[in-house]
Amino acid sequence: MDNGLIKFLKKIEPSKDKKMLHTLFDGFFTFAFTPNQTTKNGVHLRDGMDLKRTMIHVVIALQLCYLFGTYNIGHQHFYALGEFTGLFDGFHLKLTHGLVKMLPIFVVANVVGLGIEFFYAAKKGHPIEEGYIVTGALIPLIMPPDLPLWILAMSIVFAVILGKEAFGGTGMNIWNIALLARVFVFFAYPTTISGDDVWVSGIAKEGITYSTEYTMVHGWLDNLFSSFGWSVFGEGGVVIDGFSGATPLSLAVSGGWEAVTSQFTVSQMWWGLIPGSIGETCKPFIIFGALFLIITGIASWRVMLSMAIGCAVTGMLLNGWGATEYMDIPWYYHFYMGSFLFAMAFMATDPVTAASTNTGKWIYGFMAGMVGLIIRVINPAYPEGWMLAILFMNTLAPTIDFYVLDANMKRRARRAQVAA
Amino acid sequence: MISGLMIFSSVVYGQGAENASSFYTNLLIGTLGFVVIAVLLQLTDNLLLIEAKKTGADKTGRNFSIFPTIGEIFKKRLPARLDGEQVVRLDKGHDILVEGESLETVDSKVKANTFALQPPNYNGIKPIPKLVVQVGDSVKAGDELFYDKQNPDLKFVAPVSGEVIALNRKEKRAIKEVVILADKKQEFRTLPSIDLEESSREDLIAFMMEYGAFGMIRQRPYNVVVDHTVIPSNIFISTFDSAPLAPNLNFVIKGKEAAFAQGLKVLSKLTSGQVHLGLDGKSENSPSPAFVEAEGVEKTYFYGAHPAGNVGIQIHHTAPINANDTVWTLDVQAVATIGSMVADSKFDASRVVAIGGAVDNPTYANTYIGANIGELLKDNVSIEKPRYISGDILSGEQKQTEEFLNIFDDQISVVKEGDYYEMFGWLLPLSPRPSVSNTFPNFLFRDHKFEVDTNTHGEYRAFVVTGQYEKVLPMDIYPQHLLKSILVNDYERMEGLGLLEVVEEDLALCEFVCTSKQPIQKILREGLNTLREQ
Numbered sequence: 001m002d003n004g005l006i007k008f009l010k011k012i013e014p015s016k017d018k019k020m021l022h023t024l025f026d027g028f029f030t031f032a033f034t035p036n037q038t039t040k041n042g043v044h045l046r047d048g049m050d051l052k053r054t055m056i057h058v059v060i061a062l063q064l065c066y067l068f069g070t071y072n073i074g075h076q077h078f079y080a081l082g083e084f085t086g087l088f089d090g091f092h093l094k095l096t097h098g099l100v101k102m103l104p105i106f107v108v109a110n111v112v113g114l115g116i117e118f119f120y121a122a123k124k125g126h127p128i129e130e131g132y133i134v135t136g137a138l139i140p141l142i143m144p145p146d147l148p149l150w151i152l153a154m155s156i157v158f159a160v161i162l163g164k165e166a167f168g169g170t171g172m173n174i175w176n177i178a179l180l181a182r183v184f185v186f187f188a189y190p191t192t193i194s195g196d197d198v199w200v201s202g203i204a205k206e207g208i209t210y211s212t213e214y215t216m217v218h219g220w221l222d223n224l225f226s227s228f229g230w231s232v233f234g235e236g237g238v239v240i241d242g243f244s245g246a247t248p249l250s251l252a253v254s255g256g257w258e259a260v261t262s263q264f265t266v267s268q269m270w271w272g273l274i275p276g277s278i279g280e281t282c283k284p285f286i287i288f289g290a291l292f293l294i295i296t297g298i299a300s301w302r303v304m305l306s307m308a309i310g311c312a313v314t315g316m317l318l319n320g321w322g323a324t325e326y327m328d329i330p331w332y333y334h335f336y337m338g339s340f341l342f343a344m345a346f347m348a349t350d351p352v353t354a355a356s357t358n359t360g361k362w363i364y365g366f367m368a369g370m371v372g373l374i375i376r377v378i379n380p381a382y383p384e385g386w387m388l389a390i391l392f393m394n395t396l397a398p399t400i401d402f403y404v405l406d407a408n409m410k411r412r413a414r415r416a417q418v419a420a
Numbered sequence: 421m422i423s424g425l426m427i428f429s430s431v432v433y434g435q436g437a438e439n440a441s442s443f444y445t446n447l448l449i450g451t452l453g454f455v456v457i458a459v460l461l462q463l464t465d466n467l468l469l470i471e472a473k474k475t476g477a478d479k480t481g482r483n484f485s486i487f488p489t490i491g492e493i494f495k496k497r498l499p500a501r502l503d504g505e506q507v508v509r510l511d512k513g514h515d516i517l518v519e520g521e522s523l524e525t526v527d528s529k530v531k532a533n534t535f536a537l538q539p540p541n542y543n544g545i546k547p548i549p550k551l552v553v554q555v556g557d558s559v560k561a562g563d564e565l566f567y568d569k570q571n572p573d574l575k576f577v578a579p580v581s582g583e584v585i586a587l588n589r590k591e592k593r594a595i596k597e598v599v600i601l602a603d604k605k606q607e608f609r610t611l612p613s614i615d616l617e618e619s620s621r622e623d624l625i626a627f628m629m630e631y632g633a634f635g636m637i638r639q640r641p642y643n644v645v646v647d648h649t650v651i652p653s654n655i656f657i658s659t660f661d662s663a664p665l666a667p668n669l670n671f672v673i674k675g676k677e678a679a680f681a682q683g684l685k686v687l688s689k690l691t692s693g694q695v696h697l698g699l700d701g702k703s704e705n706s707p708s709p710a711f712v713e714a715e716g717v718e719k720t721y722f723y724g725a726h727p728a729g730n731v732g733i734q735i736h737h738t739a740p741i742n743a744n745d746t747v748w749t750l751d752v753q754a755v756a757t758i759g760s761m762v763a764d765s766k767f768d769a770s771r772v773v774a775i776g777g778a779v780d781n782p783t784y785a786n787t788y789i790g791a792n793i794g795e796l797l798k799d800n801v802s803i804e805k806p807r808y809i810s811g812d813i814l815s816g817e818q819k820q821t822e823e824f825l826n827i828f829d830d831q832i833s834v835v836k837e838g839d840y841y842e843m844f845g846w847l848l849p850l851s852p853r854p855s856v857s858n859t860f861p862n863f864l865f866r867d868h869k870f871e872v873d874t875n876t877h878g879e880y881r882a883f884v885v886t887g888q889y890e891k892v893l894p895m896d897i898y899p900q901h902l903l904k905s906i907l908v909n910d911y912e913r914m915e916g917l918g919l920l921e922v923v924e925e926d927l928a929l930c931e932f933v934c935t936s937k938q939p940i941q942k943i944l945r946e947g948l949n950t951l952r953e954q
Binding site for chain 2: 002006031032033034035036037040041042043044045046047049050051052053054056058127129130131168169170171172181295296297298300351352354356357358361396401404405408409411412413415416419
């Protein structure tokens with residue numbers, strides 16, 4: 001069966017002169033079939049692992065974050081309205097609301113990003129490289145749910161073209177592409193990604209109160225749900241008293257751990273029933289993904305462990321200093337708030353932008369953990385520090401490697417001197 | 421000391437109790453006690469280590485510290501036979517288990533009739549050497565066939581007696597092979613007898629150059645033919661081959677023990693340093709007595725997976741190559757040949773060759789250097805699209821049936837060509853395949869022997885994944901950075917990062933594991949060539 005199909009596909013394969021079409025065809029064909037290339041001289045046997053398989057395993061590790069992130073968009077929305085406050089109450093409404101927000105983000109992120117990848121692959125005449133599979137899966141998870149799609153598209157254009165293609169494509173970039181997209185939004189359109197008003201979806205501030213109004217999609221879905229006799233979105237309404245939309249981090253800035261716990265319990269933060277970027281909130285699922293990556297050997301456990309140590313040590317030092325209420329937050333609670341774990345598991349471990357030597361990875365991870373927590377706690381302008389810390393460490397990674405390699409060279413030179 | 425500590429602590433404790441903050445006092449005492457004990461232990465430890473270093477006992481690889489190393493707590497114990505030996509433990513590496521390992525019998529029916537000496541096997545000689553025979557000449561085993569034009573004293577000799585039947589050329593008239601049809605009964609050129617005790621190093625060198633022994637020795641860095649004007653700082657021989665389907669050298673050396681011992685004696689006169697033997701520490705059985713009881717050499721056991729048997733790895737861990745060093749390497753059968761040149765006054769190029777992989781009858785064959793591949797594999801291959809490899813599947817060279825085993829190879833591997841498409845092969849591979857990645861369930865079937873093929877399982881990409889080469893290369897080298905320095909022609913970094921310490925076979929496993937399917941051995945050879953030209 002396969003043979004007939006392959007013969008047919010090979011027959012319709014566009015000629016190599018038509019660069020665009022050929023690249024596109026090749027991209028889809030090699031997705032469906034691993035090609036029939038054989039080894040030349042050199043090794044005659046190759047490991048079953050390739051870049052596609054590497055990348056897809058990161059995407060697999062993200063799946064639970066996707067599931068929970070989508071649901072949590074809906075859950076936060078209704079929680080703010082004071083409706084269906086139980087986790088599984090109004091399950092279908094929360095899920096559909098989440099999907100209505102999530103699907104467009106995912107589609108835009110991947111269509112724009114892959115489109116640029118395809119274009120550059122065709123232009124440069126090389127096969128489509130897999131780097132964007134992971135980037136395209138990460139970007140939706142690190143954005144706020146209500147981000148306007150055109151801003152998302154802009155950020156991806158910026159990140160992929162200036163951050164990656166300008167440097168030569170997959171494997172050549174200096175900064176993590178997903179974070180570059182986020183940092184673009186952060187500095188170009190700060191109101192869409194910071195403050196207290198953006199983390200709960202579908203809720204707009206009108207004067208001093210927050211309220212929500214459903215769009216056509218929801219009305220159309222309501223017809224469907226009511227025909228099943230299920231609960232419906234209805235008209236929307238005003239948000240319950242006391243709602244601020246603040247994340248634990250912004251509460252911590254204003255009033256330390258006390259302010260955080262006045263709004264959220266520790267278990268809420270652990271299970272991720274808090275507002276935040278879409279995929280960052282649920283800690284057990286992120287840890288599951290991280291363990292999956294460590295066990296399969298896809299991501300570096302050195303980076304993850306050293307970053308956790310870096311964050312913990314800095315947290316203890318800040319506890320010792322204790323100049324502000326924020327500094328007094330017990331160091332271990334920093335793992336519960338914000339996106340530390342997500343950044344550690346999926347962002348810092350990007351092999352292209354992290355340090356590439358094993359010793360370098362320890363230093364890189366440790367410093368990322370340290371710098372990130374310092375930004376989080378000490379700098380009031382930025383509520384969260386990992387994005388900036390990792391981008392900063394991406395910049396330093398080649399320098400770290402340089403010194404690790406330099407030490408190796410010096411070791412070798414010294415050995416020669418001793419021998420001589 | 422301890423009683424003093426107790427008195428001191430009771431005093432402090434007494435004060436603390438009055439203040440009723442006994443927790444901190446206890447903590448203080450505890451910490452102090454811990455520090456004192458730790459300092460004492462550390463002192464003892466250091467003294468022991470210094471003593472061990474003074475007596476030279478630390479070179480046996482045993483742990484003289486009073487603290488166990490992490491390895492001693494978690495890792496497998498070394499076999500008892502290694503007690504008191506010099507052992508190097510290599511944690512990195514990977515054994516690829518491939519179906520079709522040769523059974524330890526010599527199949528007397530497997531015979532080759534034509535043999536060839538191939539100038540391209542010798543790195544560093546001119547592509548067109550000066551031939552001293554013509555087609556139709558008859559030669560004896562040990563007769564000169566050609567010499568290098570740069571160095572006319574470096575002569576290459578016939579492995580068998582017979583008639584020269586062809587001089588095959590490649591592009592630009594470079595000589596590819598000098599083919600000899602072997603006589604039924606082998607005749608040997610009688611070499612002058614040489615007294616090992618009496619003769620000087622110069623005499624020995626001249627003898628070996630003249631009668632072809634240097635055609636079997638390679639010089640590092642660069643893995644090139646020997647430069648006889650340089651005295652090698654050491655000579656290295658690996659007595660086990662850890663590559664997939666590699667011949668068992670303990671079996672191969674059977675019957676040649678005396679010649680091997682003689683060969684070692686010759687070699688030990690040629691170096692300013694020592695002859696180093698690398699022995700297998702991992703297999704359950706002790707290696708052949710020829711290796712274990714070898715005299716006048718430095719023996720080191722290597723405990724670890726492939727590439728532990730590569731002589732390059734062994735050099736790195738015994739006496740690493742420094743800038744301006746040269747070392748020689750050769751394999752055990754070549755040592756035996758050199759031994760018989762001195763002991764029996766003849767050039768005995770007989771080789772036991774392993775035939776393995778996708779063949780019907782994986783076995784060993786008695787033959788000579790440079791045997792014809794098709795003849796050795798006659799009636800033994802029934803798969804549809806075979807690929808014949810001279811050497812192992814990681815660093816060997818693809819050959820056709822009418823071609824010949826390379827001079828330095830003692831195995832033929834046969835594998836299936838893998839020119840098939842595989843539906844979602846990257847995502848859901850259906851057939852088992854060797855891999856170091858835990859994304860495959862291979863770690864559940866550690867003893868499974870794979871039927872392998874030559875499919876690349878993916879396409880060529882830029883370097884993306886980091887740290888994967890380091891996992892399989894037990895050397896203090898950063899392969900990825902070394903390769904990048906070669907790609908950008910940075911000579912200083914190439915040398916600094918240890919290019920001189922490796923040759924293709926040492927990084928072959930890195931090429932196998934490479935996610936981006938980079939041609940690592942090719943890049944490395946280019947680097948070695950450019951650096952050599954400098």
